[in-house]
Amino acid sequence: MAAYVIRRLWQMVPTMAGVILLVFFLFNWVGGDPAYVLAGLFSSQEQIASIRKELGLDEPIWVQLLIFVKQVLSFDFGSSWTTGEKVSQIFATRLPASLTVVGPLLIIETIIGVVIAVAVSWVRGSWIDRSVMILCTTGMSISILVFIIVGQYLLAYRLNWFPVQGWGESFTTNLLVYAPLPILLGLVVSIAPNTRLFRSFILDEIDQDYVRTARAKGMNEARVMFIHVLRNAMIPVITFVISNLPGLLLGAFLLERFFGIPGVGREIILAVERSDFPVIKAVTVYVALATMVFNLIGDLLYRVADPRIQLR
């Protein structure tokens, strides 16, 4: 196991090198010049040149690349070009807010998705199964914006069940007061595609020979479903959940924006709009790293789900 983990960690090095090169050259090719944003409408070419010098943008391209590599290795991406805030400070202060919403959302949506998928797979082909699938398709056709706008208006403003928006300073207050509505709306959006997907994973397993054999041996349906089918179906479920984790942080930006959550998703969108390269660089590197680490965790979890799997 240890050898496998070390080998996988070692394999991350060339992948990360590819990410660094891609991000660096893509940004230099298509990204706007931040010196113009910082200088503002009323600025002379001298002021712009001075800002470019201050940001290191007047250095040769290979020097800028070396600085970037050094930043990645030291995890010190400097300060935001537009706000002057340290990039590490941005992540340290915004990530907890995002995780307060995304963490519970991921856990709850996975559990509910699996439970509903198992239930409808159990009665596959019945009117219940068909009705749930129609509901899921309908739910998937509606934009997340509609869910947020209607949910905020109805549940927070009209029924006063939740605050309309806001974010406090205590984790407990945020989790119990401000996060429930964004989590609920995130659930409403994600539950439909998750249920359909997880159902298909289960149905892929349900017609396998080993399931027929288990039934032939006289095993009851509950044991077949929960011990045999679900354990095998969990492998693609784990892959899906793990690979979605980094993207979920970025994808929550609409929830953050509507509910005034000072999260990382909103910061990333702003950074892209403002060509704030230090933040974009940090995000890309962190997300790439998180994706690789989560994939490794996912592979390790396969073995937990199915001990027959050998990690080589």
Place this chain on the structure above:
Amino acid sequence: MAREVVEHYGHEAVMSNPVGTGPYKIEKWIRGSKIILAANPDFPAFTWDFEASADDEADKRVAAQMKGRKMPQIGKVEISIIEEPQSTWLAFSSKSIDSIAVPPSFIEKALDANNRLLPSWTEQHVGMYRSVEPDIRYQFFNLKDPVIGGYSKEKIALRRAIILGYDVDEEIRVIRKNQAVKAEQMVAPVIPGHDPNYRSIVRYDPGLANALLDQFNYRKGADGYRSMPDGKPLVFTIYSTTNSIDRERDELWKRSMDRIGIRLEVKKDKFPELLKQGKQCAIPSWALGWTRSSESEFVMKLLSSKTIGQNNYACFESKEYDQYFEDLKRLPDGPERTRVLHNMYRLMEVYGVLGLSSTSIATRLHHPWVEGYRKHPLLLSDFHLMDIRKR
């Protein structure tokens, strides 16, 4: 601000480390979410003793309510940064925030067609404060552009026809939801130098625009679009960003130009790129805005030839204008300075350098427990002039 502060914090960090002697100190700042201000104990207390305007009943009520109070009264101010209009509006409606600037997309939920507060709000004793803001929006036309630029009569006629053909009234009515007034001059209301009696010679008049284009041989082809006097195709290009207001304006520009037979091309780019290209005189036309300048000189600098490459995005060069600008810098406020400003406005109109569009009107609402609410026309922080009653 003291020089030592700037030197200590440096260019990047000085704005996030405010140092001063004002009535409030930053207690907490969650960027992009909330700013919490606490009363500065070292700020000298003063007595609220302002005179109300003789013709303003609301002002009189505020003066009667506040006169004699020791200020500042509010110990803590929480400023919520809410980006979504719906969230702002619902937060105010559910009484979780005390006052707001009504988002333009929700203005119809607050005001009737005559811009009066709706009965549902007056019944709750919600107060309203409307003010013309110290800002202007304009579209510049690049005098160095190969299609619309130049100082010859036919190029001037082309730019003036474009300005005459753009439906500013529809922009105010539809895009700005009547929460703006037509800008008549470069210097915005409230700013010293603004002359409320000045009227621009430019009005929306597609008939006149068409006549002008016909006179200078911009002939219409079979497809209804005009060509240049030398027979080459005429394509007028505007640049804009991807935000929703710009998208709406792009459509209005298209409709307006179609009415006078000018083929329009819209190019989209990011703000930094537009700034970069604008400074290089490479953008034919783009809409910009200007807000809260404390002096007319700042805004009039926009067309000085010395600021080409800085903020003269129209790349306008006129010795006459430059001379007026020097006079403007020299003269104190008064009739002579006003005349100089009028001359500068006229030059801008005659050459078709900028098409002024509008100045915004802000509608601010506050719940009845907020007392003394009057927005300062320029200062963003005026909480030390208000009070708040316990709910």
